[in-house]
Structure formats: C-alpha cells, structure tokens
Amino acid sequence: MKDSLRKSGALLCALSLCFVFTVTAGEAQKVPISFNDYHGYTGAVKYLKDIAAAYPNLTELQEIGKSNLGRPIYVLTITNTKTGTTVDRHVEIRHPRNAEIKEAFHLKSYDGKPGQWIDGGLHGNEYTGVEVCLYIIDKLLSGYGSNLEITNLLDNKVIYVCPVVNPDGVFNSVEREISQRGNWDLGAAKDSPRDLNGDGHITQFRYKDPKGASVIDDKDPRLMVRLGPNEQTAKQRYSVVTEGRSAADTMRPRDQETGPTTSIDVNRNFPEGWWTEEGMPGGTGSYPTSAPEAHALVEFAVNHRNILMVQNFHTSGGFTYRPPGVGPDTTMAAKDVAVYDLVLGKKYLEIIGEKVPEAWQNPDRMAEFKAKLRGASRNKYAFERGYEMPRGWIMGYSEERDQRYGYGMVIDWWYQQYGAFAVTTELWNPGADIPGFPKIDSQAPGGRNEQERSLLKYNDEKYGGKLFVNWKPYKHASLGEGEVGGWIPKYRSNALPGDPLKYVCENHWQFELFRAGLLPEIAITDAKAKVLYSTDNAYEAKAVVQGDQVTIKKGGGKGKYKIVEVTATIENKGKLATQVARGSQLNGNRDDVVWLIGDRGKTEFLQGSPWQRLGVLDGQMKIPGQETGPALGGQRGGPGGPGSPVTVTPQMPPGIPGMPMGQRGMGMRGGQQQPQQTGPKREVKWLVAVQGDAPLKIVATSQKGGTVVRELAVR
Amino acid sequence: MKTTKIIRKSMKTTALLAMACLVLFSLVLLPAHTSGQSKVQKSPGGYHGELDFPISWKHYYTYDEWTKIIHDLQKKYASLADIQTIGKSRQGRDQFLLTITAKSTGKPETKPAMWVDGAIHGNEVNGITCSLYCAWYLLTRYDYDPYIYELVNRTTFYILPGLNVDANDSYVRYPNTANNPREPFRPMDDDGDGLFDEDPTEDIDGDGELSTMYVEDPAGDFKLSPDKRRFVQVEDPREEALRFRRIGSEGFDNDGDGRINEDDLGGPDPNRNFPYDWNLRNGYPYPLSESETRNVMEFWLGQPNIFGSFHFHNTGRLIMFSAPPAARGATLTPEQQRQVQEQNARRLEEMRKTNQYAQLFDRIVDRNYQGDMDALTEIVTMGARILKDYRPTMSGLVGQAQASSYYMLGAYAYLIELWGSPTTEADENKDGRVSDQEMMKWIDIELGGEGWINPHKVKHPDLGEVWLGGTAKKHISRTPPARYMEEEALRNTQFILYSASQFPKVEIDRVEVRPATDNLLWVEVSVKNGSLYPTSSDRTVQMRRDVKDKLTIDTSGNVKQLEVPEGQTILDPTNPTDRMQTPKGKTAEFRLAGKSSQKFAYLVKMDGGSGWIEFEVSSKFGGTAKKRVNLQVGN
Known part of the structure; x- marks a missing residue:
C-alpha cells in the first residue's frame, strides 16, 4: 500500500x-x-x-x-x-527457478x-x-x-x-x-610532522640557512616570504620546514606522501x-x-x-x-556544456559575486561571440564554444596548453x-568570503604575501591572534637552532571558522x-481507461491484426470481458532532461519506461506491450543555445463507440516478425520505443482485453526522473 | 677441494698472450644445488603415484565436491601444498587457492610462480577440471617423476580451480543453457525495464535440462522429422504438416512483459572486468567491480613472484596469448598488410618443413618488446605441438584477465579455449560444422543417446502448450560430455608444465682465469640463462618494475679487484664479437634474455701464492647460483 x-x-x-x-x-x-x-x-x-x-x-x-x-x-x-x-x-514476478539464486x-x-x-x-x-x-x-x-x-x-x-x-x-x-x-597515516610515516616543542600544535620550524628560500617579511615579521628562484636579497635567509620534519618540504602535499602502496x-x-x-x-x-x-x-x-x-x-x-x-571540451556533448556553463555556471558566478560572461547572458547571440573570439583568442576551444571560461567556473583541462x-x-x-x-x-576565497576583506589577486606578484598579511591582521582582530602561534626559539636535533611557529595548520587553506565558514x-x-x-520529475499527467467493447466471450471480442490495423470483431451484449483502450500522458515536469545528453547510452543507464500492469491471468495485451520505452524525456527548461526537440508525435486514430468496428493505427512496430499478436497468451513482443516522440511529454496507448473488473495500473519509471503510479478503474 | 695451479712465467701484458696460457687453468666448481629431502620413487610398470590419490576425471564437480577434493589433496600432500581463500564471492563462497611447491626448497613467494585459474566464466567449467587435474598431477607424481620433482622444487603453482565460484556452481548443479550463468551475479537490468534479473531461463518440464521451446503455428518454419526426433525446417511452404515456430530456450515470462528469458541472471562479463584496457561498454560497471575478480587482482599484486599465467576458457581449441603491443607508427596500408601476410605465409610454409607446429604472427612489435614476442612465439609453438589440434593466436585486451596479467604484472599470460563444438568427433563430412544429423549420429552412436531430448509437449503458463526438444545444451555444446575431459586435461597440464619448465634459470657457465702481468689476473665469467623466457619480461622493463640480475664477486683477502674503466672490453682482438663487460665495483647488474649468456671480465691482483674468487649470480625469477675458483701460483 x-x-x-x-x-x-x-x-x-x-x-x-x-x-x-x-x-x-x-x-x-x-x-x-x-x-x-x-x-x-x-x-x-x-x-x-x-x-x-x-x-x-x-x-x-x-x-x-x-x-x-x-x-x-x-x-x-x-x-x-x-x-x-x-x-x-x-x-509481480514469478520465480519458479531454483531457490539457490537470490536474484530479487x-x-x-x-x-x-x-x-x-x-x-x-x-x-x-x-x-x-x-x-x-x-x-x-x-x-x-x-x-x-x-x-x-x-x-x-x-x-x-x-x-x-x-x-x-x-x-x-x-x-x-x-x-x-x-x-x-x-x-x-602520514603521522606514522618516516619523517612525519610532529609537535616538537609540545605546544599542542604542529606548526613550522624556521632556521637561518644561507641557502634558504625564505626571508622574514618587512611589514609583518611573523610572515615568512618565499623568494623567487634567482631572487637576490641582503636579508637573512631562512629555511622553513614543517615542524618535526628534517627536510624542507615542497609545500605540495602530493609529493610528501609518496609511494603507491602507502x-x-x-x-x-x-x-x-x-x-x-x-x-x-x-x-x-x-x-x-x-x-x-x-x-x-x-x-x-x-x-x-x-x-x-x-x-x-x-x-x-x-x-x-x-x-x-x-580531455578537452570536445569529449562532452554540446548540450551538456550548455547546461554546465549557461545554467549551473551562471548561477554559481552570481552566488560568488563574479561577473557572468556576456555570452552566457545572451546565448542567442552566441554566433556573434564565436566570430568575435575567432580573431581575438588563441584558444581554439573557446572560439568553437563562444566564450573563454571565467575565473570562477573552469574545467580542469588546460585549453591553452591542450593538456x-x-x-x-x-x-x-x-x-x-x-x-x-x-x-x-x-x-x-578570503577576498570573496570575508565581507570587507581586501580583494587581492593571490596569483598576481606579491599577491599571496599581501593576502597573508591581511589574514594575519584578520586573525588578530577577529580571533585574538589565536590561529597563529608566534615564533619561539627551539633547538632542532638535526637542523640546529631556530624557531617554531606559524599558522596552526588546521586553519590553513580552509575557510576560517565562524563567520567566514558560515558564509561559505x-x-x-x-x-x-x-x-x-x-532535477527532472516524472509525472503521469493524464490517464484514461476507455471501455471500447464488452462481451461474454473473450474470443469473440478478440482483435484481429491485419497489417498495421487492428479490428475488433463485433459481438453481442454486455459481459465480463472488456476491450479497453488505455491512454496516458507521461511528462517530465522537472527542469532538466532525465539523462545527460549521452546518458541513456552509458551502460547501467536506461531509457524512461512506462508499464501497464494488469492482473496477470486476466489481462491480455492486444496492442502495445506491457512496457514501453519512452526514450529520454526532456526537461521543461529550454537549454540556452540548444535546439528544442519537435513537439509531440502524430495524432492517434480516434476509436469509435461500442458496437461499431474499431480501427486503430498502432503506434508501435508490430513486434517480432512471425509473432502474430492477439493470440492466446503472448508472443514475444514488447519494449519498443515510440521513436517519433520527443520533448518532455510522451503519449502512450494500449489496447487490452480485461476479464471482469481487474484493475489496471500505469507505472512510469525513469532512472533519474523518479517513478510514479496511477491506478485506473475499468468502467 | 681441488685447486688450480697458476704457473707464473715472465709474461707480457697483452691479453693475446694470456690467451695462450688459458689451457693451463682449470676450474673448480662448487655443487650448484643440494638436493631436497624427498626421494624419487621407482615407478615400476609406469606407475607414477596416480593411485595414491585416486580421482575420477569423468565428472563435473560441484563447488562442495571440488573444494573437498583440494582440501583432501592438501592434507595428503601437506609438504607440497597449502590452501587459502583469496576472498569471498558475491554469494559468500570462498575462492580457494592451492599453492603448490616443495616447502623443503623454500617458501612459495621465493620462487617464480605460475598462476592457473580454472573458470572465470561460470559456464566454462571444464577449466575447473583442467586446473584440478594440474594440481593433482603435480602432487601425485612429485615422488615418482623426476621432471615433476624438479619443477615443483623450483617453481610455485598458484591454482585457483574456480574463479567465478557462484556461477560455476550454478552451472554444474542446475539446468542451464550453454551460455548461462556466465557472469558473477551482480543484479543487472538487461532489458532496461527497471527490473533486475527478473526473467531468467527455467527448466519448464523438470527434466534437469534446458532445451528449446517450439509452439504450434500454422505459419511456422519447422516441422517434425519423419522419425519424430527432430524439428526440421519446412522446405516446401505448400507441404501439409504440423508446423512449429521456434521460441527459444526453455523459460517463462516471469515479469509479464510479453518476452521470455530476456533478463537472465548475471552481471558484467568477469573477463572484461580487469583494469587493463577496460572500458565501460564491455566492462560495466567499473574495473574489478566484482569481488571475484578484485580478489584475484589483489592476490596478484601481493605476489610479485608471478611470472606466468594460464586462464582456462572454452570453447574453440585455441591457445591465446597476451602479445606485446604493436609498434607505434607501424600501421600498414592494406596493400602492405597483404604483402606482410604473404611473406609470413611463405616463411611459415618454409618453417613447417622442419617443424609442422611452427608459428608466426603478423604483429610487428616495438623493438623493446621483441624478446617477449619471441619467447611467447616459442612457447605457443610447443603448445601447438602438445595440444595437437589447438590453434595459437593473439588474445585481445579490453579488460581481460590475461591482458592485465601481462600488461600490469608483466607475466607471460595464456588463455586456453578448451574443447569446441564436437567437430573432431561428429563432423563426418569435414565441412567444419556439425549438422543436426551429424550431431544426432554422434549422440546416438558415441554417447548412447545421452544429450538428446525427443520432441514432446508440455504445458506452459504463458504460452499455453509448448513443444520441447533438441540438444540438451549444457554438456553437449559448451562443455564436453564428461567422459571426454581427461585427455584434454592431461595435455593442457603438460602445456602448463612445459611453460613453467621454461622459466628463467641463471647459471654460472664458465669462469676462466688468465694471467696478466706480474701478480695481475684477468678473471672472465660467463653467466647464462638456458630457458626460453628472459629473466624479466620486456613488459616489466617498460613499466620500470623489473629487478635486475646481479653478479657479485667475492674474494679471499689477498685477492683485490682492480678498477677497470666501466664498459665493454674486447679481450681477444681476433674475435671482436666476444665482448666482455668490465663491471665497476663488486656487483654487476644486467638482464639475461631467453637462451642467452653474458660475459664479464674482472682484473684482480693476488698477493701470495693462493687465494679464491667466488661469483654469485642472483635473479629475481631465475634463482641463484654460485661458483668458486681457487687460485694457486705454481712454478
């Protein structure tokens, strides 16, 4: 229930x-x-x-x-x-196979x-x-x-x-x-970081070293400034290592944790x-x-x-x-690139407060943007696409280096x-995530140091300096005299706790x-069961297939057998399609499907298989710059009333050749897709012979669009 | 211990002169190997221990049966075998692995190893027989057969009789088609209707076999043969006969979708589930998604001593091997391809005049992989000889176990397709296929009728009345009738053992001492690998995972190794191809190709009248060997 x-x-x-x-x-x-x-x-x-x-x-x-x-x-x-x-x-599944195999x-x-x-x-x-x-x-x-x-x-x-x-x-x-x-466990590794001076934090150790790559910052002496590879200085040079380690680390955690099995x-x-x-x-x-x-x-x-x-x-x-x-953007479907950039990316840039590219705001003029870029950009992917990726929304692949x-x-x-x-x-991004924080381009020359100074200042003002441990003298067993101090590592490269974190x-x-x-959302927006014919004898009310036409034979009187035409409209009411562009072709994914389920012993399918593929239902949102599919498929033949011959044009291919439909039991038909229907809606139809008042149930199911059920009374 | 007398004369420094003195030196060898404790038994009347552990090879064993067999084997041959589980299957069965090697000669992980897996595909269960047979053959014959004794002493065999244990067991125990169950039982929605494995095959008449269903249909293409034992094609459409339409394998329409058997049990093909050259289309859902395959890979990664592997499949009577990649940029035009093929055909014809099993393959491999290609070609040539009617061919990649074995472990990997449709047995007119009449004749005459189901009517809940008949699919087409298995198991075992016998084996071939000037001596050592396989595969070299062979020199205190510029030296100007390497320091590193040797020259200075020099060669896969030369200066 x-x-x-x-x-x-x-x-x-x-x-x-x-x-x-x-x-x-x-x-x-x-x-x-x-x-x-x-x-x-x-x-x-x-x-x-x-x-x-x-x-x-x-x-x-x-x-x-x-x-x-x-x-x-x-x-x-x-x-x-x-x-x-x-x-x-x-x-309802029948499973007469051996009980050993638990396939349910x-x-x-x-x-x-x-x-x-x-x-x-x-x-x-x-x-x-x-x-x-x-x-x-x-x-x-x-x-x-x-x-x-x-x-x-x-x-x-x-x-x-x-x-x-x-x-x-x-x-x-x-x-x-x-x-x-x-x-x-990096902590158990050889030369792992350790709390040498017992202050409860693993910070850094700096020591005077004529070959060192760092100097003390002029403006904030807590800050160690890294020199460029050939940069000259008259100041005292230092080496800085993670507390507990005996060799300068590269600042790249990837390299610190080497070894494929570790x-x-x-x-x-x-x-x-x-x-x-x-x-x-x-x-x-x-x-x-x-x-x-x-x-x-x-x-x-x-x-x-x-x-x-x-x-x-x-x-x-x-x-x-x-x-x-x-790989490059050409490994993706253009439609998905549009969803990513023009829908998701646009919203993301708005949220983080960065400028949305002009092309994303005016997708109708994409041809114009492409032409403009063609002369101006050396990025071949950009002018095929119509825009360069903005700072806040990028792909990992380097388009400039094709790498x-x-x-x-x-x-x-x-x-x-x-x-x-x-x-x-x-x-x-401190500049964006702390209101009032200076907007610093940390990639620009000196930008990183400027940002560090601002963070130290912010630490002093908002955290009473708690996030940074001031340098204290320490004698290192192998590196000699120096000082231990620096940011508490937990507060590095992550949003500062409290308001900045909450903002993020x-x-x-x-x-x-x-x-x-x-997200997509499958719905059965319309469903009807229409009794076309009633009779005492199922055989008398049988449909005869001739070519692509089904003719229901006349019979007399009312009875317990009914020929029922079931129609339904399945619709994706969500904004996006039920799969990414090539999604249904990926192994493990499937098309959207609709089932008509009746009482197994009392329902006979005259036309239309119990389940039908619907393809992938588009969403309600028009994807900017992308063509929408044609409208719904062709008209159905209108059935006549009881007592007159009913002729319908099947919407599906008539099943496997040599398998006449409408015979007692079932042939090997089913699962055919209705190829001409695209867009967010599908209209489906079945012709079934139903015994008595056995109820019918329509189940529309989509992997990523959900499953919905509609029960139909046969009257 | 014998010593060599060095007769000191006033000598010139040239090597040429030293050559003349060569005859004055002889070598002193240490015994290379002390023999194990086990004693080879006499085998009067050809007895090789088979009845020490009698077992029938005319039987498809269920999981419970074969796991009992290997546990009993292990108990009886505890000094040669261990059992472990490498993990559990989806349904919780242990994947039992036998490790076979003489424990007295060293731990399994210290010896080069051969991996054998029996049945990665659920339905290909005669591979279980072959791998079990291989284990049994090694264990029962160890005490009786010097060839096996030597192999088991220096090699480790990791034998996994059933890889895909759940499906293997289902195939043996239940009525099944020839093709199912093939995969591990990951639930899959084969027909895309949103339901998982809801419509498998069923034995609808309960006779223990899955046969073919027909329904009566006036428009059908089939009728009964005059003897009423077969369904045959209707040839004349005007003919009046009871006609049938073929439905397919026995089964019900379980989900009521109007189709039968369209969503059978089984997930991804396990032999497309390994990581090398894996792709989603063939290997869904992801590399090593199945515990059965992942357990194997994890075991492999923990055993860097695996040097070769055999993977049993069927059908087709094929020796498929993981060939190295084709050389890059070696794409030929169709015309060039044709020329190469013609050339190869001519060469092969020539080669077959002396060896009717000679093999030649079209692939042009990168120079760096030529050694692997050569070794593999030699091995499968011998395989063709041992297996007689099997055809060697290159195997594919796409996530197959043997591809990962070669490309990820660097092991020489062979996929064996056992059996075949019974063409050898039944194909009377030699047209390469077995017609219904030929099949029936074979079944009637050689199988006493077993495996044929005469057409008969049964009730079907979805189709009303159906007719069943034809071959019983399981052990007639996919796997052989059980009585045919033993000979094939024996030959395949012999091929595995031949391949293992060609694992590298390093030796110190010769040590020669030539007096130089004063108290200086040139010592020349030749190390050799007499086997077909190199000491490490080209693939491990390309992955930079190979372990170099090492030659180490040790001397008595009064003998000093002198520094010679590292490089190659020609000591005999009359024979410039006779190159020697002059290693720097005590250890030289190198790699020995298959059937090859390398020479090293050391210049040493000896103080006093006598001393010794000892060489040790060690190879990760080729073992170790030592040789000591005692030196004595005479007059």
Whole structure:
C-alpha cells in the first residue's frame, strides 16, 4: 500500500501536514550545530548519528565501506522515506527457478526518486567541504515542514550526503593537525610532522640557512616570504620546514606522501582517464578504484542510478571545476556544456559575486561571440564554444596548453561513465568570503604575501591572534637552532571558522539548492481507461491484426470481458532532461519506461506491450543555445463507440516478425520505443482485453526522473 | 677441494698472450644445488603415484565436491601444498587457492610462480577440471617423476580451480543453457525495464535440462522429422504438416512483459572486468567491480613472484596469448598488410618443413618488446605441438584477465579455449560444422543417446502448450560430455608444465682465469640463462618494475679487484664479437634474455701464492647460483 502513496496528491498533502504538526515551531533544529570550529571526522560522524536518530523518517545513515585504515565511510540519505516508489514494487514476478539464486533486488522506495549527491573531505586536508555538507544537512532537515521549497524537495527528491569521503585524511588533518591529502597515516610515516616543542600544535620550524628560500617579511615579521628562484636579497635567509620534519618540504602535499602502496590520492583513483595513452598507469593506486574510498563511492553510485547532480567539495580558491579534466571540451556533448556553463555556471558566478560572461547572458547571440573570439583568442576551444571560461567556473583541462589536468578524477567519472552533472567546487576565497576583506589577486606578484598579511591582521582582530602561534626559539636535533611557529595548520587553506565558514556554507547551500531545483520529475499527467467493447466471450471480442490495423470483431451484449483502450500522458515536469545528453547510452543507464500492469491471468495485451520505452524525456527548461526537440508525435486514430468496428493505427512496430499478436497468451513482443516522440511529454496507448473488473495500473519509471503510479478503474 | 695451479712465467701484458696460457687453468666448481629431502620413487610398470590419490576425471564437480577434493589433496600432500581463500564471492563462497611447491626448497613467494585459474566464466567449467587435474598431477607424481620433482622444487603453482565460484556452481548443479550463468551475479537490468534479473531461463518440464521451446503455428518454419526426433525446417511452404515456430530456450515470462528469458541472471562479463584496457561498454560497471575478480587482482599484486599465467576458457581449441603491443607508427596500408601476410605465409610454409607446429604472427612489435614476442612465439609453438589440434593466436585486451596479467604484472599470460563444438568427433563430412544429423549420429552412436531430448509437449503458463526438444545444451555444446575431459586435461597440464619448465634459470657457465702481468689476473665469467623466457619480461622493463640480475664477486683477502674503466672490453682482438663487460665495483647488474649468456671480465691482483674468487649470480625469477675458483701460483 505505501508504495502507491504518491498516486494521490491529496494524500501527499495530508502527510506534509502531519509532519508540520510533529515538527513543532521553534524546534526546527533538533540537533544544534555550530561552525565555530571544524568538526573533523569524529565530529562529523557524531553529528550524522545524532541526526539519523533525530530524524528517522527523513534520513537513513549507511556505512558504504571502510577507509584504508578501517574507519567507516558514511552516507546520509535525506528524503521523506515514506514517499517514493520503484517499479519492482509493482510488477509481480514469478520465480519458479531454483531457490539457490537470490536474484530479487529491490531498491528502497525512496531510492526511486531523482537524486543529488554531495560529498566533502575527499582530500583529507580540504575539510571545509565537510562543514558545508553538515550545513546542508542541517538546512534540509530543519527546513522540512516549515519551508515549502525544502519540504517539496525532500518529499519528491533524495539527497545523498557523504561529508567525509576520506576519513583517514580528514582525521589526521583536523583531529591531529597533520595536513594530509591521501588515505593513509602520514603521522606514522618516516619523517612525519610532529609537535616538537609540545605546544599542542604542529606548526613550522624556521632556521637561518644561507641557502634558504625564505626571508622574514618587512611589514609583518611573523610572515615568512618565499623568494623567487634567482631572487637576490641582503636579508637573512631562512629555511622553513614543517615542524618535526628534517627536510624542507615542497609545500605540495602530493609529493610528501609518496609511494603507491602507502598513500593514494583518492581523486586520482577513478576509472575515467586513469591510464596514459601509452598504456601505463597514470592515476594513483595500483588500479582504478583500488583505494577503498573510491571503491565505496563508485559501488554506491552504480547501485543508485537516480543521481543527476553531483558536488565534490574541495578547497581552495573560490571557484568551480566542471569536467572534463582528462580531455578537452570536445569529449562532452554540446548540450551538456550548455547546461554546465549557461545554467549551473551562471548561477554559481552570481552566488560568488563574479561577473557572468556576456555570452552566457545572451546565448542567442552566441554566433556573434564565436566570430568575435575567432580573431581575438588563441584558444581554439573557446572560439568553437563562444566564450573563454571565467575565473570562477573552469574545467580542469588546460585549453591553452591542450593538456590534461590529471588522471582518474572523480567528476570525470561521474559525468562520462555514470552520467551526472558533477562539479568540484574549490571552496574558500578570503577576498570573496570575508565581507570587507581586501580583494587581492593571490596569483598576481606579491599577491599571496599581501593576502597573508591581511589574514594575519584578520586573525588578530577577529580571533585574538589565536590561529597563529608566534615564533619561539627551539633547538632542532638535526637542523640546529631556530624557531617554531606559524599558522596552526588546521586553519590553513580552509575557510576560517565562524563567520567566514558560515558564509561559505550558506553560499554553497544556496548553489546546491538551486541545482536540486533543476532535477527532472516524472509525472503521469493524464490517464484514461476507455471501455471500447464488452462481451461474454473473450474470443469473440478478440482483435484481429491485419497489417498495421487492428479490428475488433463485433459481438453481442454486455459481459465480463472488456476491450479497453488505455491512454496516458507521461511528462517530465522537472527542469532538466532525465539523462545527460549521452546518458541513456552509458551502460547501467536506461531509457524512461512506462508499464501497464494488469492482473496477470486476466489481462491480455492486444496492442502495445506491457512496457514501453519512452526514450529520454526532456526537461521543461529550454537549454540556452540548444535546439528544442519537435513537439509531440502524430495524432492517434480516434476509436469509435461500442458496437461499431474499431480501427486503430498502432503506434508501435508490430513486434517480432512471425509473432502474430492477439493470440492466446503472448508472443514475444514488447519494449519498443515510440521513436517519433520527443520533448518532455510522451503519449502512450494500449489496447487490452480485461476479464471482469481487474484493475489496471500505469507505472512510469525513469532512472533519474523518479517513478510514479496511477491506478485506473475499468468502467 | 681441488685447486688450480697458476704457473707464473715472465709474461707480457697483452691479453693475446694470456690467451695462450688459458689451457693451463682449470676450474673448480662448487655443487650448484643440494638436493631436497624427498626421494624419487621407482615407478615400476609406469606407475607414477596416480593411485595414491585416486580421482575420477569423468565428472563435473560441484563447488562442495571440488573444494573437498583440494582440501583432501592438501592434507595428503601437506609438504607440497597449502590452501587459502583469496576472498569471498558475491554469494559468500570462498575462492580457494592451492599453492603448490616443495616447502623443503623454500617458501612459495621465493620462487617464480605460475598462476592457473580454472573458470572465470561460470559456464566454462571444464577449466575447473583442467586446473584440478594440474594440481593433482603435480602432487601425485612429485615422488615418482623426476621432471615433476624438479619443477615443483623450483617453481610455485598458484591454482585457483574456480574463479567465478557462484556461477560455476550454478552451472554444474542446475539446468542451464550453454551460455548461462556466465557472469558473477551482480543484479543487472538487461532489458532496461527497471527490473533486475527478473526473467531468467527455467527448466519448464523438470527434466534437469534446458532445451528449446517450439509452439504450434500454422505459419511456422519447422516441422517434425519423419522419425519424430527432430524439428526440421519446412522446405516446401505448400507441404501439409504440423508446423512449429521456434521460441527459444526453455523459460517463462516471469515479469509479464510479453518476452521470455530476456533478463537472465548475471552481471558484467568477469573477463572484461580487469583494469587493463577496460572500458565501460564491455566492462560495466567499473574495473574489478566484482569481488571475484578484485580478489584475484589483489592476490596478484601481493605476489610479485608471478611470472606466468594460464586462464582456462572454452570453447574453440585455441591457445591465446597476451602479445606485446604493436609498434607505434607501424600501421600498414592494406596493400602492405597483404604483402606482410604473404611473406609470413611463405616463411611459415618454409618453417613447417622442419617443424609442422611452427608459428608466426603478423604483429610487428616495438623493438623493446621483441624478446617477449619471441619467447611467447616459442612457447605457443610447443603448445601447438602438445595440444595437437589447438590453434595459437593473439588474445585481445579490453579488460581481460590475461591482458592485465601481462600488461600490469608483466607475466607471460595464456588463455586456453578448451574443447569446441564436437567437430573432431561428429563432423563426418569435414565441412567444419556439425549438422543436426551429424550431431544426432554422434549422440546416438558415441554417447548412447545421452544429450538428446525427443520432441514432446508440455504445458506452459504463458504460452499455453509448448513443444520441447533438441540438444540438451549444457554438456553437449559448451562443455564436453564428461567422459571426454581427461585427455584434454592431461595435455593442457603438460602445456602448463612445459611453460613453467621454461622459466628463467641463471647459471654460472664458465669462469676462466688468465694471467696478466706480474701478480695481475684477468678473471672472465660467463653467466647464462638456458630457458626460453628472459629473466624479466620486456613488459616489466617498460613499466620500470623489473629487478635486475646481479653478479657479485667475492674474494679471499689477498685477492683485490682492480678498477677497470666501466664498459665493454674486447679481450681477444681476433674475435671482436666476444665482448666482455668490465663491471665497476663488486656487483654487476644486467638482464639475461631467453637462451642467452653474458660475459664479464674482472682484473684482480693476488698477493701470495693462493687465494679464491667466488661469483654469485642472483635473479629475481631465475634463482641463484654460485661458483668458486681457487687460485694457486705454481712454478
């Protein structure tokens, strides 16, 4: 019964009211959360468990695997678990095969809804994303029942949040303050960072070194300024190493954690573009998904085919990567590029307060922009596309150098192999995320130092200087006299806790909420069962197929056999299509489908197979710069009334040759697509012979657009 | 211990003169290997221990049966075998692995290893027989057969009889078609209707076999043969006969969609699921998505001693090997291709005059991979000889296990397609195919009727009344009737063992000492690999994962190695091809190709009348060998 809850809008309303009633005003946030410091792995897990306990009807907490060091990886499913259905709840399966083989595979009802995936902490030292995930969880759950948009969202869609993809990396980076990108224990490694002076923090050690690459800043003596490779100076040179290490590190965590069997950069361990063109390993790990974290994520994803939107939070920079990272834009469908840039990118730039390219605002004039760029840009991809990528919304692939960004990155996998609009947002840009903070281009000469000085000042003003440990003398066992001090590493490269972090969270919650609003949504907008004919004898009321015409023979009187014409309109009421452009061709994905289900022993299909492919239903949104498909397919032949011969033109091919339809039992027909229909709507029709008053049920099901059910009384 | 007398004369410094003195030196050898404890038994009457552990090879074993067999084998031959599980299948079965080597001669991981897996495809279960047979052959014969004794002493065999254990077991135990179940049981929506594995095949008449369904249909293409044992094509459309339409394999329409058996059990093809050259279309959903394949890869990665691998499949009687990549830029025009093929055909014809099993393959490989191509060609040539009616061919990539074995581990990998449709047995007119009449004749005469189902009517819940008949698919077409398996298992075992016998083996071939001037001596060492395989594959070299062979010199205290410029030296001007390397320091690093040797020259200074020099060659896969030369100055 609960599977068909969504069939009635009235019932939905009743349910919502029920929740409004139980979630009383003022108690919206059942599990309080603050963003005054990072939660790390431990804090995030505690929060997830508390949330799951507090909202049993809106959440499900699942362990999807264990990290390299055995820490559980959690996904919180957020949706109204009482709503939603999947097609396998409605099709009665006969299974006379041996009991040994347990092939029954039921999705959870709510996994049949359109979905969005949000994750953070895939790189251990980029844990601002963990906080944004927790913030989004809080907003969704505390908003349910009081905020209409959120209530609708959780009733009809499902959000999967995996705040910490890489527990080992986040744990070390936050709980132990050992900045760690990969999935091992850097703290146990040879020459690992250590708290030498016992001040409770692993900061830095600086010592006088004629060959050192750093000097003390003139304006703020706490700041160490790196010199250029050939830069001359009259000042004292210093070397700076991470506290506890005996050799200068390169500032690139990737290089610190070397060794393929020791640490894996999880975001180079996914199956898309992992190999080099020469057939050698390009990504990290022994093979794609060799990292348990990548394996867990991919396995979850392929068993949840309903996800169309994906966010993979990283730090830092305050911009977003869209795919591709392993190849140029020509490896993507133009339609998807338009969705990415002109829909998602445009909104993202507005949210972070950066200028939206002129071409995105005027997609109708794209030809003009292309022509203009052709003379002005040396980027061949840009003038094919019509615009250069703006700072805040880029792809990993370097168009200037025609060079890939890396091997085996997660968003390339999501887009190319799974079929989802995946992005990696690099959170945290102090100039944008701290109101009043000087707008500094950290890439410009001296910009980085200028930003550092401003951050130190901000630390003094807002945090009483707590985030920075002043330099104190220390004698290093192998490097000699020097000083220990510097930023507490936890507060580096991540949004500063408190207001800046909350600002980042709020912006990106808004972006994700916007993206959730674009998800497709399948609906049966019209459904009719019309009795064309009734008789006592099923054979007498049989349809005869001649060519592409079905003629129903006349018979006499009313009876318990009915010939019923069922028509329905299936529509995608969501904004985006039910798959990315090439999505339905990816193995594991499928077309949208509609079933007509009757009582197995009492329903005979005269025309139209029990299930029919609908193709991919477009969304309601016109994708800027993209042609929309033609309108609905051709007219149906209008059936006459009872007592007169009824002639209909089948909309589907007549099945496998040599398989006459309408015979007792069934031939081998079914599953044909109606090729001429495009756009967001499909009209479907069946002709069935029904015994007695056996009910009929229409189930429209789309992997990423959801499943809906309509029961039809035969009268 | 014998010593060599060095007769000191007043000598010139030229090497040429030293050559003349060569005859004055002889070598002192240390025994290369102490023999193991086990004693080779006499085998009167050709007995080789087979009845020490009797087992029938005319039987398809279920998972429970064959796992019991290998556990019993391990108990009986505990000094030669270990059992472990490399992990569990989707349905929770252990993937048991036998490790076979003489424990007395060293731990398994210290020896070069041959990997054998029995059945990656669920339905190809005679591979289980072949791999079990191989294990049994090694264990029972160890004490009786010097060839096996030597192999088991110096080689490790990792044998995984069933890889795809769930589907293997289902294939053996239940009625199935020839093609199913082939894959691990990941739920899949084959027909795209939103349901998973909802419409598999079923044995509708309960006779234990899956046959073919027909329905009566006046417009059908089939009728019964005069003897009523077969469905045959209607030739004259005007003929009056009871006609049938073919539906397909036995089964119901479980989901009521009007189609039958369209969403059978089974997920991704496990032999498209390995990481090398994997793609989504063939290998959905992702590399090593199945625990059955991932467990194998994880085991491989933990065993860097794997040097070769065999992977059993069927059908087709093929020896497929993972060939190195074609040389880049070596794309030929169709005309050039034709020329190369013609040339090869002529060469092959010539070669076959002396060796009727000679092989030649069209692929032009990069120079860096030529050694691998040569070794593989030699091995499969011998394979063709051992397996007789098998055809060697290059195997594909696309996520296949043997491709990952070669391209990721650098192991020499062979896929064996066992059996074939019974062409050898049944094809009377030698047209290369078996007609229905030929098949029936074979079944009637040689199989006593087993495997044929006479047409008969049964009730069907979806189709009303259906007729069933034809071959019983399982052990007639895909896998051979059980009585045919043993000979094939024996020959394939012999091929595996031949390949293992050609694993590299390093030796110190010769040590020669030539007096130079005063108390200086030239010491020349020749190290040799007498096997077909190089000491490390070209692929491991290209991956920069090869371990170099090492030659180490040790001397008595009064013998000092002198520094000679590192490089190549020609010691004998009359024979400039006789090049020697003059290594710097105590250890020289190199790599020995198959059937090759390398020479090294050391200049040493000896104080006093006697001393010694010892050489040790060590190779990751080729083992180690030592030789000591005692030197004594005489008059």
